Structure formats: structure tokens, C-alpha cells
Amino acid sequence: MTPMNSGHAAQLPLFCLLLAIACPPALAEPPAATPTAQQLINEMSRAQRRLNYDGVFIYRRNRQIDTMRLIHKADASGERERLISLTGMPREVIRDERSVTCIFPDNQSVMVEKSRPRQYVAQLPEPIERISTHYFFTMDGEDRVAGRRTWIVNIRPKDSYRYGYQLWIDTEAKLLLKSELKNKSGSALEQIMFTNLDVYDSIPDEMLKPTLSGRDYTWYHNASAEQRAPGGDSDWRVTWLPEGFDMSEHERQSLVASGDPVDHIVFSDGLATVSVFIEKLRGDPEIVFGPLQMGAVNAFARYAGGFQVTAVGEVPPTTVQRMANSVVPGD
């Protein structure tokens, strides 16, 4: 063996290393610069509202699994979306700029509520500084969901009055492909995961029409609401809030049936939202009070001098209970 040969042998691994750095394997996509968690969340919020997409996902809570299809259309006339259950009864929710229509073939009924106008929805994002006072935001690597590359974002609460999220966000379309809602100790309370998602330039209107005409169904409409200035005079005050929560909205709805007003006060820490509803009770007030649960949405209802006070939010049971218990008549 000559000294020259041994020199070649020593250079070969270095050459291979340089080659590997310069030319990543042809099958892998070029590595995208990883954005910060906050940037990604903002981009996700925009993408969810502005893109046209059609996907199938599973929704899991406790031991139950449902499969659903989500179709979202955004154009000059605004946003429209349709959510359909693919398992069990074909329940549907169709939302546009004016209303939210919930169709229940289980008993041939339709519930229509007003949706919130776009100008109220488009205020985003919340100042990140405010949110990050109460949550840790971290990027947690990459994964693959529904055949797409995703970045994983972790949002962990700093106290036990709120929940955390783990989000899998498409690196290209920036859409949410998988999500877990977790309590402070990290157990998943709810999960969604797309198994398939297609993004389109446009979506035909027919795809937003309900499968069921609802012609023979009973329609149940709710009345419109009057916006009230947040922080303005109110008949009610919520005297306890977790740190960082502020009143963001206050509206007064009137019920079709009785004409009685229902106060709806909304609180947010910039990420979690809790609604407090205060409604006059008629007749025997022997209705359901105490804690209620629906997936990771917790509610707590109590009776207060002829009124039902209910706090509803994607927050732990303690938070809604304590908020509902703190509601007192205003001055």
C-alpha cells in the first residue's frame, strides 16, 4: 500500500459527508425553515378561514370515536362550512356568515342560531405577549398526518385553570391536521385527526348544501341579539376570573318563547374562552344544575334568585364552577 493510496482512503469519508450535506436524499423534501410557534398559529388561523378544503377526520373523546367530514369554502361572499357526521346518524352543521344551522335527522329537527358577523371574527391575532403570560409555546418537531408533513406545536398552560393543546400543522397549507386538548398533567381529553384533506382553488356551492332538505323537519329559530359594550352597565357581574381573563364581549339575546333577555358575557385570556349565560327561569326551576361535560367543554349551571347562571368553556371544571359561583347582580 502506497502513502498516496492511504491518503485517498482517508479523504473518501469526508467527500461522502460533504456530498450528503450538499445533496440530501432525493426522496426527502427540502427542509423548510421552522417558524416560531406563534407565527405558525397565526398562519394556521388565517389558513383555516381563507382556504377551500374538504377533509375527513376522526374525533375521539373518552372511549368514543366519530368520523366526520369538514368542507370549508371561502370566497368574496365570506366563509361557509359544513360539518357532517359520517358515523351514526348523519347529523350536520352548516355555518355561513349569517347563521349556524344544526340538522338532527335523529328526530327530524333543525336548530338555527345566528352566527357572528365577520367583522367580529377577523380580529386576530391576540397580542402574543398577553397569551404567553399564561401559556408556554414550544415547537416540538415534525410528524406526518394524512400523508402530509406537519409541524408540532405545544401550548402548555402555566396554571390549572386552563387547558393546553398540541397541534399538528401542515407545513404547506398551514391547516390544522391533528389536535389534542390536554389537561395540565398532559392527559389528552379530546383528539381530532384528519385521515385525508384536500385543498382546492374553489369549492362548488352544491357541496355546502345539506344532504337532507329538512322540508319535513321542525325548524327551531332563535332570535337575534343586541350587542352591549363590554364593561358597560350590566345587570350582572362575574366577580372571580382566572388571572389573565378579561371580558371581551357582552350581548343580550331575547328568547323567542318568552321574550326574556339572556345575558351572554364572554371572557378570554386570549386563547381560552368562557361564556357566562344568565337567563330568567320560568315555572318550577327544577332543571339541571351542577357540572356538565361535553368532550372537553365543561359547563357549570347554578340557580341564583330566579335566574339560571351557566358558565361554559373549553377549560377545566373548576374554572367554570368558580366563575359561575362568582356571578352577582350588578349595582
Place this chain on the structure above:
Amino acid sequence: MNDRELERVSAFMDGETGSDEPSPIGGLLETGASRRTWERYHLIHDCLAGSLPAYRDPDLARRITDAIAAQPTVLAPARPRATPFARPLAGLAIAASVAAMAILTLQYHRGGAETAPVAPAVANQSASDSIAPRRLNLASGRGDAAARLQQARTPSPMNRYLVNYNEYRRSGAVQGMLPYVRIVAHDTDE
């Protein structure tokens, strides 16, 4: 108890353990230390929930235990132990209550639901196909007692609350969960 066990107890008390996880209660009863942990956690929970009593008797549990121990033994089948704190009410599926409400609305106000008064409804029931109509029939043949029962259970506003809550939640910066999945989802085992 290690930190992990303590977290499980805490999550269990908040009703946040997965349903497939075993209850930590059995383990808690084994030692005095773990029983005291359980007591302490309840105290913390009450404090957080703002529902501390004016006076708390630290010896209450021991006196109850002693009183039970002093009882003569009754030879009877054991009854299932009640959970020591409020659990989410079974069957309170919000979407399901929409279903129940709508059935009764259908019964009384077919064709005129938009202007008719809200029909009384059985708020707390499963929306399973077979059960709902049967309850409807029971309700429609009501006597005074049934009527009072219906009056008592005025329409649960939870479904309306949930939709309105979702609409406001949409305006948040993070849409971690798709807003209407909880309405479309089915509750088969609640």
C-alpha cells in the same frame, strides 16, 4: 405516593382521567398518608372552586369511620360505592338535549315552531333513536304529574349556549378544536 400518582389523583378529582384508566381510589385507601393526601386535595379543590365551608371539621372523616365501625355488621349484598364528589351528570350530552327538545317541539308546534312558545322538554336524555320517540309518547299522554315533570324540566338551553359559545370561541386566535364537533358527535354510552 410519587408525583405521577399524585397527578393521577388530581386529574381523577377533576374528572379528567381517561375513561380507560383505572380509578386511583383503591390505592388511596391503603395507607394513612394517601388518605390524608386525598383529604388535602379535596381541601385544595374546594378552595380553588371557592366553596370552602365556613367551618371545616378536620376530624369529621375519622368520626364517621368510627361510627361506621361501631355499627353492627349487616349481612346484605354490597351496594356500589357512590363517588365522593360530583360527577358530570350522565346523559347530559348537550347535542342530545337538542334532540330531546326538538322532539317535543315537534309534538306541540309542528308548522308553527318559529312563533310558538318553547315547548317543555325533557332535557336530560339520550338522543338514541329508539328511546327518544318512546319518551315522547309517554309525555304526550301526560296526566298532571307528567305535565308537572315537563314543566319542571324546561328546555335545556345548553345546546343554544354551546352554539353561541362556539361562535365567540371562533374569534380566538387558536382554533385548537374544530368548533362544532361536539354538536355533531354522538353520545352512545352516556
